[in-house]
Amino acid sequence: IRLKAELAVQINQLKKERNAVILGHNYMEPALFHSIPDFKGDSLELARKAAETDKDIIVFCGVRFMAETAKILSPEKTVLLPAEKAGCSLAESITADDIRLLREKFPGVPVVTYVNTYAEVKAESDVCCTSGNAKAVVESLNSDTVIFLPDEYLAGNVARETGKHIIFPTKMKGWPEIKLDTDLDYQIIGWHGKCEVHELFTVEDIENARKLYPDVVVLAHPECSPEVTARADFAGSTSAMIKYVEQHDAPHYLLLTECSMGDNIMAAHPEKEMLRLCTHRCPHMAEITLEDTLQSLKQTRYVIEVPEDIRKRAEKAVRRMIELF
Numbered sequence: 001i002r003l004k005a006e007l008a009v010q011i012n013q014l015k016k017e018r019n020a021v022i023l024g025h026n027y028m029e030p031a032l033f034h035s036i037p038d039f040k041g042d043s044l045e046l047a048r049k050a051a052e053t054d055k056d057i058i059v060f061c062g063v064r065f066m067a068e069t070a071k072i073l074s075p076e077k078t079v080l081l082p083a084e085k086a087g088c089s090l091a092e093s094i095t096a097d098d099i100r101l102l103r104e105k106f107p108g109v110p111v112v113t114y115v116n117t118y119a120e121v122k123a124e125s126d127v128c129c130t131s132g133n134a135k136a137v138v139e140s141l142n143s144d145t146v147i148f149l150p151d152e153y154l155a156g157n158v159a160r161e162t163g164k165h166i167i168f169p170t171k172m173k174g175w176p177e178i179k180l181d182t183d184l185d186y187q188i189i190g191w192h193g194k195c196e197v198h199e200l201f202t203v204e205d206i207e208n209a210r211k212l213y214p215d216v217v218v219l220a221h222p223e224c225s226p227e228v229t230a231r232a233d234f235a236g237s238t239s240a241m242i243k244y245v246e247q248h249d250a251p252h253y254l255l256l257t258e259c260s261m262g263d264n265i266m267a268a269h270p271e272k273e274m275l276r277l278c279t280h281r282c283p284h285m286a287e288i289t290l291e292d293t294l295q296s297l298k299q300t301r302y303v304i305e306v307p308e309d310i311r312k313r314a315e316k317a318v319r320r321m322i323e324l325f
């Protein structure tokens with residue numbers, strides 16, 4: 001603990017000397033989350049902070065797609081990711097070629113892309129969304145049919161909330177010759193990406209918790225399956241779940257999301273009891289440590305670069321989302 005506290009002191013000092021800002025996602029481990037970020041939050045909140053900062057350096061304590069989003073919005077800044085890879089199973093599930101093929105097959109249909117994707121995928125999209133605004137972004141398009149990528153479960157959750165049918169072209173016989181079913185008025189064309197952490201939560205997890213604690217309040221991230229979110233009391237982005245806990249007074253909460261977030265809530269609010277499955281830690285978020293953040297600032301590593309032609313096109317999709325909400 002002492003070593004971590006010393007690391008945090010060094011990081012905070014170096015942060016000032018280098019005129020850097022540290023952004024920390026809600027999934028960072030407690031020792032880091034509660035000591036060094038200037039701003040903490042979910043993907044949308046941190047994207048906004050990245051767009052607004054006047055510092056020279058942005059150190060992103062989160063995963064690569066988040067740091068890339070910061071670079072897309074602030075190209076003149078040096079953006080650093082403390083770990084070399086820090087990937088994401090959703091970001092790795094789709095390529096720019098996949099989107100180009102979908103556009104060929106479904107001409108004129110708008111493409112909404114979850115921010116959990118890499119820059120070249122965002123560059124092929126009309127607008128981005130996060131878990132906090134996915135439904136509102138889809139509705140803002142006023143289009144009967146929408147391509148929504150790459151999270152199958154987030155798409156399923158948005159389909160349920162917007163009353164749209166969901167179809168998966170890659171599952172259908174004849175892909176890529178598949179045509180839209182014209183009998184269905186409202187359709188979301190999805191993709192088969194999944195979050196390797198949130199896909200682990202099951203309806204049984206909820207049932208077991210309710211048996212043990214009949215008064216438990218269940219919170220789920222929308223990257224969980226629609227069967228799971230349908231049985232939860234609340235589904236929302238990481239920050240929306242934190243706010244929910246802060247604003248309610250339940251005896252127990254079951255948190256169906258990455259496990260560190262429960263640790264962070266309990267550290268800030270020891271009176272709240274957060275039930276969670278700590279086998280479900282995001283291995284990519286866990287790559288970001290205090291030690292590596294210090295080295296990141298000392299050695300100016302790992303610098304995030306996005307080729308300018310891709311960045312400009314990706315920026316349009318990200319800014320369209322930010323300007324909407």
Ligand code: 13P
Pocket residue numbers: 026041042043044116130131132195221223236237238239
């Ligand atoms: P939020 O935008 O809700 O913070 O989610 C990001 C994420 O990667 C969840 O797994």
Ligand code: SF4
Pocket residue numbers: 063087088089090091116195196197198223258282283284285
């Ligand atoms: Fe990606 Fe899932 Fe990790 Fe979030 S929790 S960064 S969606 S792998």
